[in-house]
Amino acid sequence: MMTTPRIFVPHDAGALALGADEVERAIIAAAHRRGIEIAIVRTGSRGLYWLEPLIEVATAQGRIGYGPVHVEEVEALFDAGLLDGGPHARRLGRPEELPFLRRQTRFTFARCGIIDRLSLQDYRAHGGFVGLERAIALGPDTTIEEVVKSGLRGRGGAGFPTGIKWRTTAQASALQKYVVCNADEGDSGTFADRMIMEGDPFALIEGMTIAGIAVGATAGYVYIRSEYPHAIAILGRAIEIARREGCLGCGIFGSPYDFDLEIRVGAGAYVCGEETALLDSLEGKRGMVRAKPPLPAHKGLFGQPTVVNNVISLASVPAILASGADAYRDLGYGRSRGTMPIQLAGNVKYRGLFEAAFGLALGELVDDIGGGTATGRPVRAVQVGGPLGAYFPRALFDTRFDYEAFTAKNGLIGHGGVVVFDDTVDMARQARFAMEFCAIESCGKCTPCRIGSVRGVEVIDRIISGERRRENLALLAELCETMRFGSLCALGGFVPFPVLSALTHFPEDFGMARPGDAAAA
Ligand SMILES: Cc1cc2nc3c(=O)[nH]c(=O)nc-3n(C[C@H](O)[C@H](O)[C@H](O)COP(=O)(O)O)c2cc1C
Numbered sequence: 373m374m375t376t377p378r379i380f381v382p383h384d385a386g387a388l389a390l391g392a393d394e395v396e397r398a399i400i401a402a403a404h405r406r407g408i409e410i411a412i413v414r415t416g417s418r419g420l421y422w423l424e425p426l427i428e429v430a431t432a433q434g435r436i437g438y439g440p441v442h443v444e445e446v447e448a449l450f451d452a453g454l455l456d457g458g459p460h461a462r463r464l465g466r467p468e469e470l471p472f473l474r475r476q477t478r479f480t481f482a483r484c485g486i487i488d489r490l491s492l493q494d495y496r497a498h499g500g501f502v503g504l505e506r507a508i509a510l511g512p513d514t515t516i517e518e519v520v521k522s523g524l525r526g527r528g529g530a531g532f533p534t535g536i537k538w539r540t541t542a543q544a545s546a547l548q549k550y551v552v553c554n555a556d557e558g559d560s561g562t563f564a565d566r567m568i569m570e571g572d573p574f575a576l577i578e579g580m581t582i583a584g585i586a587v588g589a590t591a592g593y594v595y596i597r598s599e600y601p602h603a604i605a606i607l608g609r610a611i612e613i614a615r616r617e618g619c620l621g622c623g624i625f626g627s628p629y630d631f632d633l634e635i636r637v638g639a640g641a642y643v644c645g646e647e648t649a650l651l652d653s654l655e656g657k658r659g660m661v662r663a664k665p666p667l668p669a670h671k672g673l674f675g676q677p678t679v680v681n682n683v684i685s686l687a688s689v690p691a692i693l694a695s696g697a698d699a700y701r702d703l704g705y706g707r708s709r710g711t712m713p714i715q716l717a718g719n720v721k722y723r724g725l726f727e728a729a730f731g732l733a734l735g736e737l738v739d740d741i742g743g744g745t746a747t748g749r750p751v752r753a754v755q756v757g758g759p760l761g762a763y764f765p766r767a768l769f770d771t772r773f774d775y776e777a778f779t780a781k782n783g784l785i786g787h788g789g790v791v792v793f794d795d796t797v798d799m800a801r802q803a804r805f806a807m808e809f810c811a812i813e814s815c816g817k818c819t820p821c822r823i824g825s826v827r828g829v830e831v832i833d834r835i836i837s838g839e840r841r842r843e844n845l846a847l848l849a850e851l852c853e854t855m856r857f858g859s860l861c862a863l864g865g866f867v868p869f870p871v872l873s874a875l876t877h878f879p880e881d882f883g884m885a886r887p888g889d890a891a892a893a
């Protein structure tokens with residue numbers, strides 16, 4: 373029996389921005405003109421954005437990729453025998469064999485870009501719900517201990533052990549508890565949360581359900597930024613499907629556990645990614661950071677015990693439970709266990725998502741895996757961990773991708789965003805931008821951040837213009853110390869990282885001489 377040829381076209385926002393929908397229409401039209409019946413499967417992205425739209429065809433040799441495909445090339449692709457994986461300049465071969473994918477350890481992203489993102493059948497065929505079924509069989513306490521044992525740490529930025537957070541919430545007694553998924557993804561250069569929600573939404577639903585069962589919560593919310601309309605739409609449809617099929621709601625899979633969830637859309641303030649400001653926003657208030665204690669695990673959403681976890685933390689849990697805590701724990705480096713979806717962005721040749729066990733050297737990531745800059749100019753600086761992360765010069769490229777190694781270099785890995793800059797970057801302007809960003813995004817609750825960031829912009833301006841440079845540098849150091857230790861949350865508290873790293877590693881951009889430079893100013 374002849375099977376209908378299947379063509380996989382990504383429906384990820386990044387691929388759509390590069391014309392995936394237009395390519396899909398051109399494929400349908402070309403097949404129609406030739407009288408060929410085809411089936412189009414919409415997937416997420418594999419995360420090789422420089423090759424998007426990357427389409428794939430199911431052939432006898434496995435899936436064959438073509439990319440980046442432009443609308444005007446579709447007819448020629450059919451002429452070249454696209455449906456049999458025929459030769460063409462855009463033919464990439466088997467995607468798994470591409471070096472960028474071959475070198476990865478796809479754990480959390482194992483299905484992303486491969487399955488039909490809204491097919492529960494496809495999800496199950498690729499290992500979906502094995503973790504949830506195991507969690508139901510293990511019961512809450514053992515499930516939590518598995519997560520503790522796996523060594524999973526929060527991927528939202530702070531790296532707090534997920535299992536310990538769950539245990540704290542489980543031990544709090546209350547009639548109602550909540551699971552809140554932080555899908556605000558505000559860090560510059562990051563897109564891993566969006567990719568999962570668009571490419572493997574059932575993984576997040578399954579992870580949240582496991583969290584709910586583990587801590588005794590029956591309701592969950594996913595807080596997604598409004599700038600993610602595709603993720604909101606796809607996850608919303610996935611929730612409806614899951615509910616219809618009994619994966620959400622009362623008595624999940626015939627168990628005594630109930631869990632359901634809803635999406636809430638945030639208006640797009642960076643500070644609303646901070647967990648307590650997020651809770652305020654969820655409650656319908658203006659997003660302001662709350663003082664801790666109480667921890668959200670004790671008193672969170674609507675005053676009830678609440679687990680707040682990042683998308684990637686939650687979406688990693690099903691695979692951890694399915695493969696066992698040891699399999700995850702065996703990956704990684706030092707106290708950073710498992711894999712990290714690293715997002716290569718900015719001025720880098722191979723932009724995309726690279727999931728790897730912790731421990732890769734920063735230089736390997738940027739020069740080797742990322743291929744250096746897209747402009748072909750030398751890499752000068754790399755900012756890791758979003759707008760509050762430090763700038764790393766080439767001299768620190770031996771730093772391993774690991775929470776502790778980055779902390780030791782006055783940096784942070786945050787949500788895994790790596791933004792690359794070439795030698796045309798002005799690091800004094802980047803330092804100024806960090807302060808300006810803080811001033812714009814500050815929730816205004818504490819003085820060091822609200823006022824300090826505004827004064828920080830002014831002081832950096834004076835340094836740049838050469839006005840009483842020595843005094844202003846001393847003032848900037850003092851200001852950074854006050855912000856670091858006097859701010860209520862990490863927005864004000866961490867902004868000294870980009871500012872001081874720019875100043876320390878690139879003093880010449882501030883009109884200063886490098887230490888040991890004979891021409892010292
Ligand atoms: C200013 C600021 C912004 C933040 N933005 C995010 C965000 O966009 N997404 C996220 O998951 N965590 C963000 N965080 C971290 C959260 O406060 C919190 O630690 C995280 O959601 C906990 O989940 P995890 O343990 O799974 O990482 C932010 C923190 C701060 C201080």
Ligand code: SF4
Nearest residue numbers: 815817818821861864
């Ligand atoms: S550090 Fe900034 S964002 Fe955080 S609580 Fe203080 S004013 Fe608000």
